[in-house]
Amino acid sequence: MDLRHRDVDLRELMDDPDCDPVALAATLRRFDVVNRAVSGWGTVWRRHLRPALARLDRPARVLDIGSGGGDVTARLAGLAERDGLRVEWLGIDPDPRALAVARERARPGVEFRSTDSTALRATGERFDAVISNHVLHHLGEPELRSFLDDSLALSTGLVLHADIERGRTAYALYAAGILPLQRGTFLRTDGLRSIRRSYRAPELRLSLARHGTWHVLRPAPFRLLAVGSGRA
Template sequence: MDLSRRDTALRELMDDPDCDPVALAATLRRFDTVNRVVSAWGTVWRRHLRPALERLDRPARVLDIGSGGGDVTARLARLAERDGVRVEWVGIDPDPRALEVARERARPGLQFRSTDSAALRATGERFDAVVSNHVLHHLGDAELRSFLADSRALSSGLVLHADIERGRIAYALYAAGILPLQRGTFLRTDGLRSIRRSYRATELRQTLASQGEWHVLRPAPFRVLAVGRERD
């Protein structure tokens, strides 16, 4: 397996509009377990998002772009509630199949909408922070530029885009570790394809260097985090 460069020609099964809807729904629901293990959002919440929201000293609004089945948005909402941080959470995704699953998690203070970042930006709506999980590796160059511009325009403060970091160890660990969860889902095939499409930290830094003030961190092993500077 050549992981020396991004394999951007790969397409994930769940991105096919004609994929098996039962397997897709099962994949989206099971992401909750997978992301708890691999996504490091607990760390990102403690180190980056919670401090930024606490400084507001008022209820905050946070947007999750490309929220998929809604598990990351819902997890962040639970962390905020546990820590006594008042937040209204909004997850957006243009795929109605994902929204159907995400809305199973909706509750007061946590909503999901069928839209994308460009359409939402056009409304003039703003948030105190914008986040995404596993979106960057899906995007081509032009799509990435638009996505970054949209996310900065939609946020009056912090922007956090988290993703996988490509590497042989990450690939091998995921290939073996996902086996107990993969039955009836696209988790193994799509997860391995996602790793092959994803950036290394150095690559992401180079890619973002021309896109304004972004910093790329490693919040956990096999993870990258693009951080947009908070506005004064």
């Protein structure tokens, strides 16, 4: 497997509008287990998001763009509640199939809508922080420009975009580690394709440098975090 360069021509099975709906729903539901194990959001919450929201000393609003099945949104909402922070969470995704799964995780203070960042920006809504998980590697250059611009325009504070860091070790560990969870889902095929589409840190820094001031960190093994400051 040649992982020296991003394979941007790969398409994930779950992005096919005609994919198996049962397997898609199972994939979206089981992402919760995968993301808890490898996404590094616990660290991102402790080091970045929680301190920023706590400084507000008032109820906060956080937007999750491309929230998929809603597991990251719901997990962070649980962490905020545990830590005594008052936060309203909104997850958005243009795919109604994802919305159907995400709404299983909705509760007071946690809402999901079928829309995208450009449409939401046009409504004039603003948030104290904007986040995403596993969105960057899906985007071509024109889409990336629009996505970053929207996320900065929607936030009055932090913007945090988390993704995978491409590499041989990440590929090998995921290929083996996902086996117990893959049955009836797209987790193995799509996860490996995601790694092949993803950035390495220098590549992401170079790409983001064309679109404003961003810092790229490694919050956990095989993870990248793009950090920006909103301009809303």
